Amino acid sequence: MQVGLFIIGDEILSAKRQDSHLGKFIELLSLRGMQLAWAQYLGDDRELLTARLREAFASGDLVVSCGGIGATPDDHTRQAAAAALGRPLALHPDARELIWQRVQQMAAEQGVMADADHPDTLRRFQMGVFPEGAALVPNPYNKIPGFSVGHVHFVPGFPVMAHPMMAWVLDRYPQLHRQVGVTERSLIVQGAMEASLTPLMEAIEAEFAGIKVFSLPSVDHPRWGRCIELGVKGHPELLAPAYDALKQGVIHHGASISTEMVR
Known part of the structure; x- marks a missing residue:
């Protein structure tokens, strides 16, 4: 099983933001005696993402995808993953609960009551809409999870969230760890x-x-x-x-x- 990395976002390709995922992922792999086989930078293009993700799902590689899993119009990764798999999107019940916990926490910090039917809350629930059958990748920073289907794992683009989530994913593959790395x-x-x-x-x-x-x-x-x-x-x-x-x-x-x- 090879290891691959997708780094997704127009802001990376336009240099509005500098990528920090590639170097960190290589570091996390090295700590576990693993190596990166390939990496790709991709823009927020749904058709392109669908094609690349379809290849990733079929490859059998361990793949981590960073970015594009938010709920704004420029985020296409969740939809592309569903299209690549030929599955519908659905609100994951455990993701909804985690997002609701986060909404309640933010409301308490502001001294107001959380409202599950507020339009802002309903939009936040969209971040828990994943391809049907997906598993969750826990987010220790703010609870809002990523997701996995098979050996392809999706995390946010924010480094403070993505990097511990990457480590969590790699620790799910102890059979690929080596006591002494390359x-x-x-x-x-x-x-x-x-x-x-x-x-x-x-x-x-x-x-x-x-x-x-x-x-x-x-x-x-x-x-x-x-x-x-x-x-x-x-x-x-x-x-x-x-x-x-x-x-x-x-x-x-x-x-x-x-x-x-x-x-």
């Missing part, structure tokens, strides 16, 4: 071109199953100038021999090594 080792290579090192990279991946080789060239690195960060990543037990082979290959190539790094 590790990587790399070295800064100078005096070599990426193309000339490609055969070495291919040979390392062919010899060491489960190891990935990466190459990050720079033309103006602030410390090393023109260089290549060349490395391997994978399970720690497999990493050392693959890294040694990579390092010896670079030396044999005649390139210089400026520094070595472990992450």
Whole structure:
């Protein structure tokens, strides 16, 4: 099972707001020895969201979707999820109760009586309208929940809500946690071109199953100038021999090594 992330909202694509979900999600995954396989930024376009969510539901991946589950006209994620599943939308009774608790709390703070039939309350109940059969994702910040269908989980766009909800979702998959996460080792290579090192990279991946080789060239690195960060990543037990082979290959190539790094 791979792990994917949707980050939804026109405000992200227009840079009115800066995304903080991608980095935080990678951090939460790393703490559990997991890795992100893919991520997509999507605007508030119902047809596009429906198509992408249909693919996610069919993929079997563990997917978290951030944003667009409010009840204003520019929020389309709940409706798109229902369309992708071919299910009707329905007010989840437990979500209604949680939202009502929040409405009562806000009313008490303002010194007024809560009214379940007030138009504002009825609009808030719309935030509990999910595809039929959905389960709830608890929101520790203000009680208003997200929802899950299968392995696809929907949380709000607000980081203060979304991030603890992401963690809750990941903790529902202990079978994907690893005591030791993926590790990587790399070295800064100078005096070599990426193309000339490609055969070495291919040979390392062919010899060491489960190891990935990466190459990050720079033309103006602030410390090393023109260089290549060349490395391997994978399970720690497999990493050392693959890294040694990579390092010896670079030396044999005649390139210089400026520094070595472990992450």
